[in-house]
Amino acid sequence: MSSSRRRQANPHLGAYYGILTSAFVSLVISLAMFEQLGWPEMWVARAMILVPLALYLAISLGACTLNVEDFFASGRRVPPVYNGAALAAVLIGGTGFFAYTGTLFFLGFDALAIGLAWTAGLIMSGLLFVPYLRKAGAYTMPAFLGQRFRSRPLRAMASVLQLPPAAFLLAAEIKVAALIIAMFLPLSHQLAVACVAIIIACVTIVGGMRSLTWSASAQFIVGAVGFAVPLIIVSVLLTNLPAPQLTYGELFEPLKRSETVAGVSPSAPGELATALPHEQPRPSAKPFLQAFGAVSRTDFLTLFLCLTLGAASLPSLLARGGVTSSVADQRRSVAWGVFFVALFAISAPALAAFVKLLVFQDIAQAPASALPSWLNDLSAYRLLFARDANTDGAIEAAELFVARDGIVLVLPMAARLPFVCTVLMAAAGLAIALAAAASHLFTLAGSLADDVIRLVDPRSEVLPRLMVAWVAIAATSLAAGVFLAFAEIDVMRVAIMAFASAAATFFPVLLLAIWWRRCNWLGAMVALGAGFATMAAAVAFGGAPIAGQFRLTTVLAALIGAALGLIGGLIGSLLGPKPTPAEQAYFEELRDPSGDALHDRPQRRTAVAAASQ
């Protein structure tokens, strides 16, 4: 078949990324040697941050394209493993990299809901949505809804409602990336935000989904190497084995002892909104292993369900739904994504436990007059402070202030590893944050351009279609940059809000559109609207008590919104007209796992007709 030949991936892909991995590893090794030879830390940091950045930009330029299918669907020839890596990078993101590990440090057991939810959500998405989106082959998720129900207004509405989840995550990821850049390069926060916004806009404009895919694969490799190397070194130092995931269990006894010495006693669960740690440095007050000591059992499950539904229907993940060469490959790519996400979710608790043990052993059990020297470095980076407030000569847990998003950077410093390990960790987080930020930017702006702006001018030719997308991408990244230069956001709360609004708005409509034949445009609109309205109500009330003790928190609103969306979608569909034969045929075709993507058929027919003339 001619189409299958065209869909083949570059056979040298493995070699390219092998070379890239070895180049990055040799950069790390050379910088480690230069550091020992007396290079100043500043130079090591700049090289470690800037060289990979140049690499990502070079890869994106190499993947530049003017082809519409390449721009929106990466040419539908991405091998499953690479797409899985990109899915994992987008789902975890810089927010997960820095804030999830930090939350684990503060909450221990109670934070595990987040890692579980990512994994379960991706599985759910792979079973319920992704194969059918691949078969449909629409470039964006709103375009799929528009084609499924033959409704342009629905398509525009879905595109606009993508704004909350995608824009929240975009802002969070840009902020994380800017924090790292401002920490290690001589730039102010505003300039760092501008830099990040320009970088992701460049990556996205030159090649759309194609350059996103290939730069995200490189960023995933940098992220994985940068996260694993310091963690494995610390694991060898503490437990003599290079498998942190297996061995951190044996550190629980010393960890419990040092927690007791530092004055951490079992706590009682409070409300979810206050239990989740804030960005500002604060003391850690809950024993690592205590189950449900900060987040109650019910809140744990609510958070798990909310994030699961959110991850399953996250627009930025579903936008990658059409990039592989077949439905079967798309399924496999999700399975690989689950594997990579689970690998991170398994390693993160080990990292948090290591940091807690190192910090508590070294600081909380030492006399206040003889604190370790690395504490000064960490204070200089504003990651950790200790002051003997009650002047009893010892630092207790309550006197030790830890910044939530800096835990991964505390690990190499507190373990007294060479400075290169600290910047390696930072470069890893930066890579993942950039991959996620560019992906959210493309999802948001690409959809606004293709689904909303083109409504006004649907007969645009190839170049104008991409130009509209370029302008939308540039404008969106400018808006996000300007917003972040002035606004203060807590990245984890914003990310949870984004997952919650994705769950409330898109989960019901996708479930009904893909699995219920009778669903029609009216039901889909009601489902979208009901979910969105519930989230809007939650934001308006801001967690204040509504009736008696009942508070509509973001997380709870997501579940209520999803349920209302499902009910509204059912009622709306039954009240509305019966689906037309064309809609029913589309529904049937979605379920056939073989053959071309439905979206590509008209194009192929046109191409065949043009060739035969």
Added chain:
Amino acid sequence: MSEQPGRDRHRWKTLLLALATLIIVFAAVFAAVAFAGRLDQIGFLRFPLGFYLLAQGLLIAMVALAFWSTRMQERIDRSFSEGEEL
């Protein structure tokens, strides 16, 4: 119209596989959360079992489940497309 029964069987198998996988995932997580306190009394690889399941055990199981269900689905799809050609 001879393809109708085959197509229906394919649909049912696909739906059943998706539901079974999701039910296993959610039931396992809910059970591990519900009995976390009691499971923590048991040791496993020097971890308390309740913590181990949520931090690692269930995640490993989910990865295995994801690859298993992908393979099962491919088998279902293959038997469908072979039946279709007959």
